[in-house]
Amino acid sequence: MARLNDKVVLITGGASGLGKSGATLMNAEGAKVIISDINEDLGKATSAEIGDDVLFVHHDVSSLADWDRVIDLVIERFGRLDVLVNNAGIVVVADVENTTLSDWRAVHGVGTDGTFFGIQKGIGVMRESGGGSIINMSSLAGLIGYPLIFAYSASKGAIRSMTKSAAVYCAQNSLGIRVNSIHPGTIATPMVAGFEADVEEQGEERVKLLLGEPDDVGHMMVYLASDESKFVSGSEFVIDSTASITEGIVPG
Ligand SMILES: NC(=O)c1ccc[n+]([C@@H]2O[C@H](COP(=O)([O-])OP(=O)(O)OC[C@H]3O[C@@H](n4cnc5c(N)ncnc54)[C@H](O)[C@@H]3O)[C@@H](O)[C@H]2O)c1
Numbered sequence: 563m564a565r566l567n568d569k570v571v572l573i574t575g576g577a578s579g580l581g582k583s584g585a586t587l588m589n590a591e592g593a594k595v596i597i598s599d600i601n602e603d604l605g606k607a608t609s610a611e612i613g614d615d616v617l618f619v620h621h622d623v624s625s626l627a628d629w630d631r632v633i634d635l636v637i638e639r640f641g642r643l644d645v646l647v648n649n650a651g652i653v654v655v656a657d658v659e660n661t662t663l664s665d666w667r668a669v670h671g672v673g674t675d676g677t678f679f680g681i682q683k684g685i686g687v688m689r690e691s692g693g694g695s696i697i698n699m700s701s702l703a704g705l706i707g708y709p710l711i712f713a714y715s716a717s718k719g720a721i722r723s724m725t726k727s728a729a730v731y732c733a734q735n736s737l738g739i740r741v742n743s744i745h746p747g748t749i750a751t752p753m754v755a756g757f758e759a760d761v762e763e764q765g766e767e768r769v770k771l772l773l774g775e776p777d778d779v780g781h782m783m784v785y786l787a788s789d790e791s792k793f794v795s796g797s798e799f800v801i802d803s804t805a806s807i808t809e810g811i812v813p814g
Contacts, residue, residue, distance in 0.1 A: 564592030565788045570640040572596045572632070573783075574623050574680065575650030577605035579751030580699065583780030584647055586612050591784055594640060598623075598632055599650070623650045623676030629683045642691040645787040646684040648677045648721075649699040651714075653753060658712045666713045673717035674724075681728045685739055693738025697786045698725045700743040700798070702806050718745075722798060729796030740795035742786050747802025749774040772805050 571588050575581040576597030589595045589612050597612075598621030599605040609618035617639070621632045636643050651673045654665040677698055688694035703711055704718030722743050729741040748754055750773055782799055785791055800806060 564590075565784060565790065566591040566593035566645075569593045569644040569787060570596070570636065570642055571645040571647065571787060572598060572636055572643055573647040573649055574598050574621060574676065575699075576647075577601045577608045577618075579753060580746070580749060580776050580779045581647070581649040582608050582612075583776035584649065584783035585609075585616065587777065587780040587784050588645075588787055589613055589616055591788070593645070593787065596636055596640075623648075623680065624671035626679055629679045633683050633687055637687065643684065643687050643694060644691070645695045645697070646680055646688075647697045647699070647783055647787075648680040648684075649697075650676055651699060651717075651753075653711055653714045655710055656712060657709050661712045666716075669713040669717050670720075673714070674720045677721050677724060681724060681741065685728065685732065685737065688739045689737050694740075695787050695791070696728070696739060696741045697783055698741070698743045700725070700745050702745055702747050702800070702802055704743070705745055705798070705800070706806055725798070726796050733795060740786075740791065742791075742794060742796070743798045744779060744782055744786070745798055745800045745802070745806075746779050747774060747800075747805040748772065749776055749779055749801075751776055772803060774801060774803065 571593045573581050573585050576585045577599035585595045585597050596617045597609050598619045600622050602620050605618040609616040622628045654669050684696045698721050700721040701718040703715040704722040708715050725741050725743040732739040
């Protein structure tokens with residue numbers, strides 16, 4: 563039997579990169595997948611590419627009103643929500659001295675506010691159906707110091723902490739909802755194009771070792787979405803082929 567048979571999955575920022583990988587792999591495991599994104603053209607193209615049964619919905623995760631509309635649509639269409647992947651995110655490359663208030667607010671609007679809204683709305687709807695899995699996309703930047711992505715690191719740290727707080731809340735209240743975070747190293751997606759490890763500087767072999775593929779993260783989403791991870795909550799999953807415990811490829 564498929565690992566996610568008939569589970570209803572909403573994945574934010576699903577038009578591209580890690581979200582697209584997760585949507586593709588979860589759909590292949592039998593899930594009913596809803597991709598949400600602000601990029602309407604790409605979102606529609608991605609959902610059509612993955613399969614006829616994959617739904618795209620326009621969704622700005624930084625807007626609470628949009629969350630209400632999208633969750634209502636999911637319930638109206640599918641009757642429940644089993645898995646929510648809070649994946650949408652943006653990055654601004656700026657250190658602590660050069661981060662403007664508007665950089666800070668933009669990154670936190672999508673990453674921190676978007677994940678807060680998602681967790682809150684996800685719990686609200688999953689408690690009705692007896693449980694579910696919420697998967698939050700953090701980063702190595704939520705665990706170690708990346709000097710050039712200050713606001714992003716703060717947001718990913720907040721996502722890590724929100725995950726643990728919400729996981730304990732759900733456990734204490736016997737909601738049957740698991741909440742976990744994923745912490746990828748550098749993965750080849752449009753987000754990091756331009757600041758992957760320098761092949762000339764580090765050598766092709768080392769770059770290959772330290773640059774992941776979207777499916778390296780997508781497979782983790784499948785595991786956390788499935789009942790195979792039924793005893794896993796409040797945990798953080800690092801996917802980085804040692805980058806965080808070696809010199810790594812910290813930008814800058
Ligand atoms: N690629 C990496 O190396 C890496 C490493 C660690 C964590 N991450 C995290 O993984 C997640 C996915 O990143 P990616 O690398 O696939 O990037 P990506 O740019 O390919 O995909 C991000 C998607 O989010 C969408 N998006 C942006 N703002 C949005 C909003 N307000 N509402 C809804 N959707 C919005 C974009 O349109 C895009 O489709 C992000 O949270 C990112 O921070 C990525």
